[in-house]
Amino acid sequence: MQLSIDDFLKLRAQLPIVDVRSEGEYQQGHIPAALNIPILNNTERIAVGTDYKQKGQQEAIKTGFRLVGPRLIDIVSETEKIGKEILVHCWRGGMRSSNFCQFVGMARVKSHQLAGGYKAYRAKALESYKLPMQLTIISGCTGSGKSEILRALKNQGEQIIDLEQLASHKGSAFGGLMLPPQPTTEQFQNDLFEEIHKLDLSRRVWIEDESIAVGKIFLPEGLWRQMNSGPVIEIEVDKAVRIERLVQEYGAADKDMFLQAMIQITKKLGGQHFNAAREKLLQDDMAAVIAILLTYYDKAYTNGLIRKKQRVKTSVSWNGNDADAFAATLIQQAK
Structure with missing residues (x-):
């Protein structure tokens, strides 16, 4: 289920937030109180990005699945410790958060994906200074x-x-x-x-x-x-x-x-x-x-x-x- 940024901000008072971006992206800036469970870590993200540029989207997707596969059980186990219902976001509300939601959903963890991802949150933040x-x-x-x-x-x-x-x-x-x-x-x-x-x-x-x-x-x-x-x-x-x-x-x-x-x-x-x-x-x-x-x-x-x-x-x-x-x-x- 996708949420608008306004609905996301309301629900976070009740549900934990999982940021599935890489640890480097998270350290640069994150939503306060969000927990970081990278679906692709720093090194893996670079590898996928390189394949995307050199070999195209399909090969990059395959590389991502190959890299995530061995860590999938750890990702799901770490998520289960957080709760049975969570809010999830990546950078643009795209493939990373969508795949993450599917993976944890198979373990019966209910998830709500932020439409537009962290980018939508940043846009909301930048608007606030002009209020x-x-x-x-x-x-x-x-x-x-x-x-x-x-x-x-x-x-x-x-x-x-x-x-x-x-x-x-x-x-x-x-x-x-x-x-x-x-x-x-x-x-x-x-x-x-x-x-x-x-x-x-x-x-x-x-x-x-x-x-x-x-x-x-x-x-x-x-x-x-x-x-x-x-x-x-x-x-x-x-x-x-x-x-x-x-x-x-x-x-x-x-x-x-x-x-x-x-x-x-x-x-x-x-x-x-x-x-x-x-x-x-x-x-x-x-x-x-x-x-x-x-x-x-x-x-x-x-x-x-x-x-x-x-x-x-x-x-x-x-x-x-x-x-x-x-x-x-x-x-x-x-x-």
Whole structure:
């Protein structure tokens, strides 16, 4: 039975998803929560593709059956462990998922094939970034605790999109320190779509002010355009408080890795400031290091704020304590 992408997305709350693409395709990007049971693994997929180009479709099909045959019992056994009714997809909803459904069907596993496959899911994801959203942008200098405030807003029942959590990066040159590796751009986009899909777009959505790139990941153009037109609430936090917060955040980072991150912004920071910061880093004076780095980051923020001056609706001061209470204040300001 074939399902439209909309029916597929509804049914997945009740049924497990099996992605029958190769492990390489799955690693590049997949539907969150989908389990990977490749009907053709990386090597086999290349072999079938080569035969298709050199010998034609019929020979490629025969090659595929010959390669899958010895693993068929393992494929069926692995599927049976997942459940007696499943959702299935390949890349385009074609031969791989169709054959998979036939194989597991002989073992009395009921399957529902996604029409259009993973490609249909990706199209749905790409459409989602253009959906009109009532974004409210949280802005503030580096170290203002914007991500902490964003999560506190969620605790208050507000809708949020946490781009830094999805991207596994905090945005600055130092944003990847002490965090897991970033996902692929494709996987980030899929995870972002899942967050958007859960939102009530008739209500306000809070999002942190970001540049178009969060680490190595570029934000989708549709979302980026909306972020650049939405109202901004500026968070004002004293520099001494920000330095203290950043020391707590990065103080445990590997010194060599921190230095490598500093080297990336040497030109922007200026040679004199870089040398001074490096010296303080070698002296384990992280507060002094952060204070020097903020000369660059605060200037960059101020320049950016000038460009969005007309969209700043209000500025709210915060002492850096009790994010939940401050979130409640922001909600009142937004009203």
